[in-house]
Amino acid sequence: MNHTPIPAPELEAVAVEGLSRGAFLMRGALATGALLGGSAVSPFVRRALAQEGGGDVDVLNFALTLEYLEATFYSRAIRKGRGLGADTVRLVREIHDNEAAHVDALRGTIKQLGGRPVEAPKVGFGDVFTNRSRFLGLAQTLEDTGVSAYNGAAPQIRSSEVLAAAGSIVQVEARHAALIRLLNEETPAPSPFDAALAEKNVLEAVTPFLKS
Amino acid sequence: MPDPDTQSGALAQLQGDPATRKRFLRMIGGAGATGALGLLVAACGGDDEKDRAAAGGATKTTMASTSSDIAILNYALTLEYLEADFYDQAVQSGQIKDRAVADLAKRIGEAEHAHVDAIVATVKKLGGTPVRRPATKFDDVIGGGPAKILEAAAVVENLGAAAYLAQAPRIKSKDVLAAALSIHSVEARHAAALNKLTGRGFSGRGPLDGSLPTGAFASPLPMDRVLAEVKPFLAS
Numbered sequence: 001m002n003h004t005p006i007p008a009p010e011l012e013a014v015a016v017e018g019l020s021r022g023a024f025l026m027r028g029a030l031a032t033g034a035l036l037g038g039s040a041v042s043p044f045v046r047r048a049l050a051q052e053g054g055g056d057v058d059v060l061n062f063a064l065t066l067e068y069l070e071a072t073f074y075s076r077a078i079r080k081g082r083g084l085g086a087d088t089v090r091l092v093r094e095i096h097d098n099e100a101a102h103v104d105a106l107r108g109t110i111k112q113l114g115g116r117p118v119e120a121p122k123v124g125f126g127d128v129f130t131n132r133s134r135f136l137g138l139a140q141t142l143e144d145t146g147v148s149a150y151n152g153a154a155p156q157i158r159s160s161e162v163l164a165a166a167g168s169i170v171q172v173e174a175r176h177a178a179l180i181r182l183l184n185e186e187t188p189a190p191s192p193f194d195a196a197l198a199e200k201n202v203l204e205a206v207t208p209f210l211k212s
Numbered sequence: 213m214p215d216p217d218t219q220s221g222a223l224a225q226l227q228g229d230p231a232t233r234k235r236f237l238r239m240i241g242g243a244g245a246t247g248a249l250g251l252l253v254a255a256c257g258g259d260d261e262k263d264r265a266a267a268g269g270a271t272k273t274t275m276a277s278t279s280s281d282i283a284i285l286n287y288a289l290t291l292e293y294l295e296a297d298f299y300d301q302a303v304q305s306g307q308i309k310d311r312a313v314a315d316l317a318k319r320i321g322e323a324e325h326a327h328v329d330a331i332v333a334t335v336k337k338l339g340g341t342p343v344r345r346p347a348t349k350f351d352d353v354i355g356g357g358p359a360k361i362l363e364a365a366a367v368v369e370n371l372g373a374a375a376y377l378a379q380a381p382r383i384k385s386k387d388v389l390a391a392a393l394s395i396h397s398v399e400a401r402h403a404a405a406l407n408k409l410t411g412r413g414f415s416g417r418g419p420l421d422g423s424l425p426t427g428a429f430a431s432p433l434p435m436d437r438v439l440a441e442v443k444p445f446l447a448s
Contacts, residue, residue: 101428151393160381164432167380167396171373171430174397175404187319188405192326194397196390 056162057115059153062199063166064106066146068120069206071099073142082130088183092139095176102169109165122211136184143177144190145197145205146170152196277384282340284379285388287435288395289331289343291372294445296324297348298368308358313409317365320402327395334391347447359410366406368445371438372399378432400430 074096081089107117128134150170157163178188197205299321308314335342353364376396383389433441 098428105429147397151390151397154380154393155386155389163381164377165429167377167393168429168432170393170397171377171400172428174400175407175430178401178404179408182405182408188316189320189323189398189401192323192398193330193394194401196394 056157056159057110057113059157059166060106060110060113060162061115061118062153062202063150063169064103064110064118065121066149066202066206067099067102067106069123069209070142070146071096071103072120072123073125073139073209074099076125077129077135077139080129081135084129084132084135088132088136091179091183095180098172098176102172105165105169109162113162123209124211125209133184136180139180140177140184140186141205143173143180145202146173147177148195148197149199149202151194152198152202155196278338279340281383281385281388282335282338284383284392285331285335285338286340286343288376288379288392289328289335290346291368291375291438291442292324292327292331293343293345294348294442295368295372296321296328297345298350298353298365298445299324301348301350301354302361302365305354305361307354307361310358313358313362316405316409317361320365320369320405323398323402327398330391330395334388338388348445349447350445353445362406362410364445366403366410366412368442369399369403369406371433371441373403374431374433375435375438377430378434378438 074092077084077092078089078096081092084092110117125138128138147170150166150173154163154166154170157166174194181188181190299317302308303314303318303321308317332342350364353360373396376392376399380389380392380396383392
């Protein structure tokens with residue numbers, strides 16, 4: 001095959017088959033000889049990229065960021081929580097265990113796909129852990145947002161197995177959301193259809209809690 | 213269109229016997245079937261978890277894919293009809309005395325009706341024929357009092373969540389998948405609320421075992437298992 005290098009500047013704006021530009025550039029040998037633009041990528045390149053799980057890794061890392069956020073939120077509640085009530089504490093412990101398991105599973109899956117798991121972000125939640133109502137309110141927001149984040153991201157997943165895994169996690173997040181809402185004396189299912197949020201909107205929603 | 217009274221008898225036969233299933237599929241001619249049963253059966257088998265990337269790109273769908281998605285939606289529709297009918301009867305019976313619980317049952321029923329409407333519309337949009345509303349059999353449950361009613365509600369919601377989870381990876385169209393997921397998580401919310409009301413924990417033991425999460429991860433249930441579990445509620 002004749003490897004003629006393609007000028008790189010156009011790559012700046014290109015997301016190929018769901019891969020970030022950086023990830024695409026890493027695949028140098030595959031990139032050379034390939035046309036730019038999603039649908040113009042040759043079948044060989046597309047298959048190879050799919051096998052390396054580029055797109056799915058990005059989706060899972062997005063999910064992982066949210067799971068870190070939740071896991072840290074609940075572990076702080078366990079450590080610093082005051083006056084939350086026995087029922088809330090019991091549920092929080094159970095949810096925390098789940099979120100920690102989700103973190104482990106996502107990290108493991110990302111590595112299996114040949115990707116690198118993102119690290120836990122630094123997070124801050126202010127003074128919610130000593131006020132039951134504020135705590136439950138934020139928990140409800142985080143859980144509802146998590147469900148909508150998974151629902152928004154899942155259709156982009158290419159592998160059936162990864163989709164099944166994401167589905168098995170979002171279902172549990174939805175159960176969390178319902179139980180938190182009940183403790184918060186809110187309706188467990190506010191709408192017949194759970195929203196699907198785009199990644200951008202999810203990140204906007206959780207940015208207040210991410211410390212740079 | 214098949215008579216609903218013969219549906220569950222035929223269903224039982226088809227579930228239990230692969231030879232009968234194959235014969236039936238030959239008779240109805242696969243993708244051309246419009247009968248409720250035919251669509252349900254067509255959805256059950258076939259190639260399941262093909263790698264979605266192998267389809268060669270995000271939006272490419274074929275007639276076979278659409279047909280398969282329609283079959284899955286019709287399966288979901290049957291379950292949603294079942295749920296909607298159940299809550300209608302439960303609420304109308306006046307058996308649930310606790311005001312908050314009665315309100316919850318009413319809201320959940322409204323959601324299930326919304327699911328029915330959405331799936332019917334989606335099937336039609338895809339060029340398919342929505343299955344007919346099945347005849348249901350909830351008398352024993354409704355007559356059994358509030359505890360039995362809530363127990364049955366929990367069973368059905370957990371089954372519904374497990375059903376959607378199992379079907380999601382089989383759905384070919386991204387739009388249909390997005391719709392299914394937006395319902396799946398709501399069924400899970402219902403299930404969790406009812407589990408709590410019936411004194412059931414998060415993951416569990418007992419008759420719902422297969423459809424409850426195992427620890428942190430939810431369990432899918434394949435179509436034939438779900439249909440077998442809801443069979444008692446379908447009129448024969």
